Amino acid sequence: MYTLNLNTNEFLAKHWQQTPVVIKNAFTNFVDPISADELAGLACEEEVSSRIIITKEKDWDIIQGPIHSYDAYGEDNWQLLVQAVNHWFEDSVPLVEAFRFIPDWRFDDLMVSFATPGGGVGPHIDNYDVFLLQGEGTRRWKVGDKGNYAPRGGDTHTALIDDFEPIIDVILEKGDMLYIPPGYPHRGETITTALSYSIGFRSPSQQELMSSLADHLLDTNTGTKRFISHNEPEIAACLSKEHQVGLVELISSLIKQPKHYQQMLGQMLSQSRFELDLCEPEQSLSLEDLKQAIEEGAEIARIGGLKIIMLEEDSESRLFVNGEVFDIDADEQDLAHIASQFTLSQDTVTTCINHHALGELVLKFLNKGYYYLA
Structure with a gap:
């Protein structure tokens, strides 16, 4: 300590x-x-x-x-x-x-x-x-x-x-x-x-934010709206100031939408720059395996360097872990507790198991090697 x-x-x-x-x-x-x-x-x-x-x-x-x-x-x-x-x-x-x-x-x-x-x-x-x-x-x-x-x-x-x-x-x-x-x-x-x-x-640069936004739009096939204008310049070779402003506004209006920036930020900021030491079990664990381990006195620990991020006033109920999105039907307080703890006590895991969705989430983390039985 x-x-x-x-x-x-x-x-x-x-x-x-x-x-x-x-x-x-x-x-x-x-x-x-x-x-x-x-x-x-x-x-x-x-x-x-x-x-x-x-x-x-x-x-x-x-x-x-x-x-x-x-x-x-x-x-x-x-x-x-x-x-x-x-x-x-x-x-x-x-x-x-x-x-x-x-x-x-x-x-x-x-x-x-x-x-x-x-x-x-x-x-x-x-x-x-x-x-x-x-x-x-x-x-x-x-x-x-x-x-x-x-x-x-x-x-x-x-x-x-x-x-x-x-x-x-x-x-x-x-x-x-x-x-x-x-x-x-x-x-x-x-x-x-x-x-x-x-x-x-470290905080992200403008370059990193724009690159991550572009990746998000490509991955989700969104951001396909095109520029529309009603006034055209008299000189064919000219990009008018009005069109310049309109094109930039097309980008800025997209960035301001929570459905785009929240997922992008959650995925981007939950990723580590360095390789993780994943601790995948030799065989996939079941919920019964997890219950038995807890009854035998096990706790669940998070691997070093793993980031679990939640967004305040998120438009959806989810956690972002190592660049992945985990949707889960649970109270924000329960999600915050899981995201904040490096080690989940026996009582916490028992509570999660009794809340089926949280139990399945912990099980996913174990089988992906993000958590391990300690």
């Missing part, structure tokens, strides 16, 4: 998506949920996204995983980064739960790094919110103010920039944390061999 020493209401009002802040002793007596050896074990797996970053005098080398040996890297100036650790390592999930004062749809992943002295990434700017939590060891972080920074080497496809003047210069020790909103340049350097945790939150 991880308890965050933070007035979350004050943080949301003063800092969230506004200004960076150092939170000393964010977790009292912090215990690393994963060891360096366990992290290295994850980095061996093909399904897990990992990389080594080697710090050079004026540059960095990146070696993409899987990583099977570290003999070539020496004892300093490199770090191992493993993405979506919460998907693959169950003991890390309680740490993620401590940050659920931010809604689940924003959560991206828990990235964990093991870094040797001198290891780090150069000055860069992220387009997402990040909490940088220090485990074992110490790291020095510098954060600059927002501004116009040239991409390093003129490469517009990199987050790296030239150096900046810091407004924060701090050494994080075990349990300390630094929050950085989008757009603030920052860089980290390892002082003593360290484990660090990056809890990232």
Whole structure:
């Protein structure tokens, strides 16, 4: 269990998506949920996204995983980064739960790094919110103010920039944390061999929203209405201002319809960017199997990284899970309870079984590998 020493209401009002802040002793007596050896074990797996970053005098080398040996890297100036650790390592999930004062749809992943002295990434700017939590060891972080920074080497496809003047210069020790909103340049350097945790939150871009809307319209064969006009320009080659406005209005009127944007948003925002560790049973479970397991003391746990999203004032009764839509005839309160719990207690599952539709929903989640008997 991880308890965050933070007035979350004050943080949301003063800092969230506004200004960076150092939170000393964010977790009292912090215990690393994963060891360096366990992290290295994850980095061996093909399904897990990992990389080594080697710090050079004026540059960095990146070696993409899987990583099977570290003999070539020496004892300093490199770090191992493993993405979506919460998907693959169950003991890390309680740490993620401590940050659920931010809604689940924003959560991206828990990235964990093991870094040797001198290891780090150069000055860069992220387009997402990040909490940088220090485990074992110490790291020095510098954060600059927002501004116009040239991409390093003129490469517009990199987050790296030239150096900046810091407004924060701090050494994080075990349990300390630094929050950085989008757009603030920052860089980290390892002082003593360290484990660090990056809890990232991401929102969709205009490009991603428009692309998802287009996919939704194609999948549902909707949005087929065409532009109609009553006044035509005198010049055949001219697209009149009236027609420009009319064509754009055709799009905007479509976007404003809940039947389109609600399903699109639910499917889009319930998907994870990283592969899930599905836990499908060897044989499909029946409702009787589920009843027996509960009677024998089992609980039902959600796999790490799975997002279950519900929409306030949804036009339909449904949940969105990993990009799928699950229609269910149930009260909003019951759906909210299922969506909010990482573990369903025996009492909760018994209640679901007695409510046939909810029992069938839990059974679907088990057989798809989204839940497992614990």
